[in-house]
Amino acid sequence: MTFTEAKERVETLAAELKQHNYNYYVLAQPTISDQDFDYKLKELAALEKQYPGLLDPNSPTQKVGGEITKEFQTVKHQWPMLSLGNTYNEQDLLDFDQRIQKAIGSNFEYVVELKFDGLSISLSYEDGKLVRGVTRGDGTKGDEVTNNIKTIHAIPHHLKPGNYPAEFEIRGEVFMHKKAFERLNQERLDNGEVTYANPRNFASGTVKLQDSAEVAKRPLDCFLYFFYAHKNQFKTHWESLQTVKTWGFPVCEHTALCSNIQEVLIFIKTWETERFKLSYDIDGIVLKVNSFEQQEELGFTAKSPRWAISYKYKAASAETILESVGYQVGRTGAVTPVAHLKPVLLAGTTVKRATLHNANEIARLDLYEGDTVFVEKGGEIIPKITGVNLDKRTPDLKPVEYASNCPRCGTELVRKEGEAAYYCPNDEGCPPQIVGKIQHFIGRKAMNIDGLGDETIENFYKRGFLHHISDLYELHQHIDELRTLERFGEKSITNMVRGIERSKEMPFEKVLFGLGIRFVGETVARKLARYFKTIEALQHASFTDLILVDEIGDRIAESLIEYFTVPQHLEQIEKLKKAGLQFAIKEEVNELQSEKLAGKSFIISGVFEKFSREELKQKIEQNGGKILGSISAKLDYLVAGENMGPAKLEKAQKLNIPIISEQELVGMIEG
Ligand code: AMP
Numbered sequence: 001m002t003f004t005e006a007k008e009r010v011e012t013l014a015a016e017l018k019q020h021n022y023n024y025y026v027l028a029q030p031t032i033s034d035q036d037f038d039y040k041l042k043e044l045a046a047l048e049k050q051y052p053g054l055l056d057p058n059s060p061t062q063k064v065g066g067e068i069t070k071e072f073q074t075v076k077h078q079w080p081m082l083s084l085g086n087t088y089n090e091q092d093l094l095d096f097d098q099r100i101q102k103a104i105g106s107n108f109e110y111v112v113e114l115k116f117d118g119l120s121i122s123l124s125y126e127d128g129k130l131v132r133g134v135t136r137g138d139g140t141k142g143d144e145v146t147n148n149i150k151t152i153h154a155i156p157h158h159l160k161p162g163n164y165p166a167e168f169e170i171r172g173e174v175f176m177h178k179k180a181f182e183r184l185n186q187e188r189l190d191n192g193e194v195t196y197a198n199p200r201n202f203a204s205g206t207v208k209l210q211d212s213a214e215v216a217k218r219p220l221d222c223f224l225y226f227f228y229a230h231k232n233q234f235k236t237h238w239e240s241l242q243t244v245k246t247w248g249f250p251v252c253e254h255t256a257l258c259s260n261i262q263e264v265l266i267f268i269k270t271w272e273t274e275r276f277k278l279s280y281d282i283d284g285i286v287l288k289v290n291s292f293e294q295q296e297e298l299g300f301t302a303k304s305p306r307w308a309i310s311y312k313y314k315a316a317s318a319e320t321i322l323e324s325v326g327y328q329v330g331r332t333g334a335v336t337p338v339a340h341l342k343p344v345l346l347a348g349t350t351v352k353r354a355t356l357h358n359a360n361e362i363a364r365l366d367l368y369e370g371d372t373v374f375v376e377k378g379g380e381i382i383p384k385i386t387g388v389n390l391d392k393r394t395p396d397l398k399p400v401e402y403a404s405n406c407p408r409c410g411t412e413l414v415r416k417e418g419e420a421a422y423y424c425p426n427d428e429g430c431p432p433q434i435v436g437k438i439q440h441f442i443g444r445k446a447m448n449i450d451g452l453g454d455e456t457i458e459n460f461y462k463r464g465f466l467h468h469i470s471d472l473y474e475l476h477q478h479i480d481e482l483r484t485l486e487r488f489g490e491k492s493i494t495n496m497v498r499g500i501e502r503s504k505e506m507p508f509e510k511v512l513f514g515l516g517i518r519f520v521g522e523t524v525a526r527k528l529a530r531y532f533k534t535i536e537a538l539q540h541a542s543f544t545d546l547i548l549v550d551e552i553g554d555r556i557a558e559s560l561i562e563y564f565t566v567p568q569h570l571e572q573i574e575k576l577k578k579a580g581l582q583f584a585i586k587e588e589v590n591e592l593q594s595e596k597l598a599g600k601s602f603i604i605s606g607v608f609e610k611f612s613r614e615e616l617k618q619k620i621e622q623n624g625g626k627i628l629g630s631i632s633a634k635l636d637y638l639v640a641g642e643n644m645g646p647a648k649l650e651k652a653q654k655l656n657i658p659i660i661s662e663q664e665l666v667g668m669i670e671g
């Protein structure tokens with residue numbers, strides 16, 4: 001396509017999309033399906049990316065676009081979700097205490113709580129049942145994320161018996177434990193996916209995902225700390241916390257009742273160091289006036305309550321020497337720099353290393369080898385360098401020069417346009433890449449070959465038994481040599497052989513993930529496998545074919561196309577096919593059980609009581625029915641659960657499409 005042709009196409013698409021937006025939002029009479037709309041939007045985005053000069057700030061990809069693809073409904077909060085006044089020093093707290101005394105006298109108590117570093121959420125319950133979960137949003141209105149919230153185990157869907165009001169709201173913080181964060185982030189790094197800077201970002205990114213199944217895979221937790229009802233049965237905040245606990249709500253045990261500000265200060269001092277022992281991040285302490293009546297008397301400013309304030313801890317920081325910069329090479333060839341530090345005590349642990357993320361970070365910090373640097377421990381377990389003490393830089397020091405060659409194999413590093421990381425392109429000859437790829441392939445989430453461990457792979461590689469994934473299926477040729485290895489007895493061999501044999505039954509999506517294609521994590525592999533069904537179809541898919549798949553963006557599409565152009569990769573796939581691995585999805589999962597829904601089409605929307613959406617879809621397909629992508633006159637039934645989007649409902653009603661419940665659907669199949 002020439003530039004002029006591209007320009008014309010961009011203009012046509014932009015004009016069409018604007019018209020469709022108008023039809024959809026203003027006239028409520030869309031003339032194309034949602035899917036076709038998204039197709040056009042993606043085509044426009046791809047062109048704008050290819051020709052940045054054609055990007056108009058008013059393009060539908062830039063503005064309403066976000067709103068359109070966004071499926072969350074906006075909900076107005078019954079009580080605004082305010083922020084808290086905050087302070088970093090004791091004097092401010094004493095002043096706060098004085099202001100309160102002036103307003104209500106000295107007869108009051110404080111409740112002190114930890115300030116959890118996550119995202120705030122408001123939950124609504126009706127007759128003891130969770131009906132809605134909404135993010136803070138702009139404080140007045142938030143995103144309705146009920147389906148995602150329902151995947152959090154700590155949040156009860158049904159309350160235990162208790163004297164709760166028929167309707168109430170409860171608010172708190174959703175967060176991710178540090179260990180889970182480290183594990184999931186490492187997985188993302190290994191898969192070449194974008195990582196999150198801290199557990200809070202990970203948690204808030206997760207709650208806003210469109211795919212609840214993906215949310216369910218990322219362990220989130222929650223603590224609740226505000227109770228709201230039109231007729232509040234409690235006299236104090238403390239009493240409300242104690243009681244909601246008995247209804248089944250998670251309330252943090254590290255909460256205290258203080259009779260004056262001095263006691264509050266002691267609590268703050270204790271947690272200044274104790275906080276590092278917690279499994280989750282806190283960034284301070286919150287104090288709240290206990291009595292609801294006194295809270296009411298004190299009232300609010302425009303932004304925050306006058307009866308509460310937060311005290312934020314300063315990040316733990318220390319000064320030490322940057323001795324050198326080292327590099328790690330991952331299985332995809334991505335190079336990560338690591339700072340080697342002179343050991344220093346920081347927040348109770350000795351710190352020797354700090355993350356440097358990438359070359360940009362080193363340049364931003366303007367690091368010299370031998371510099372005295374400030375290290376901080378924030379949310380992350382691994383500390384980071386936040387700056388240089390320039391007063392201590394001596395004239396003999398030289399700037400850190402980023403490695404130009406791979407520290408493991410010597411190959412010149414490359415950097416792709418628009419990416420921060422450098423890569424070692426020698427995937428056929430770079431030891432950590434060779435070993436890493438095979439380790440990834442046998443891993444729990446891929447082929448799950450127990451009987452083979454990371455160390456064994458390393459050992460086999462060194463001895464020349466393994467170089468490619470496909471060599472695993474040739475290991476039997478070396479059995480006699482294997483028998484002579486130390487700590488590798490008959491039993492280990494039997495286990496290994498059995499594990500390798502079993503891997504041939506692993507479904508296509510696992511094999512695809514196991515290949516270790518950059519940016520193709522578990523979820524992406526599953527989506528691709530289900531969509532294309534065979535490796536051949538995937539291999540021959542064009543860029544446009546690829547980006548049509550849900551959640552497949554430009555980066556993943558490019559990476560896939562590149563992967564399939566490498567002859568060695570194709571050779572590997574051929575060998576693995578010969579070995580008997582699964583390179584197509586088995587249709588039996590969806591084997592037809594009846595023809596009861598033959599010729600009928602369905603859309604499923606909302607949350608259901610008995611089955612997940614996926615299960616319902618499967619049931620429909622197993623009984624001959626079809627699932628459609630969007631509501632149109634062709635649709636036969638809309639299966640509606642709770643919290644279905646009002647736009648969908650309205651559209652279905654307009655078109656006179658029968659709306660059925662989960663039970664009715666099951667009835668159609670069983671009846
Ligand atoms: P800030 O974002 O600094 O204005 O602080 C206010 C936010 O702190 C609230 O929106 C909550 O998300 C969060 N927070 C964390 N822990 C608590 C707690 N125990 N009580 C009240 N708010 C909390």
Ligand code: ZN
Pocket residue numbers: 329406407408409410411424425426430431
């Ligand atoms: Zn290398």
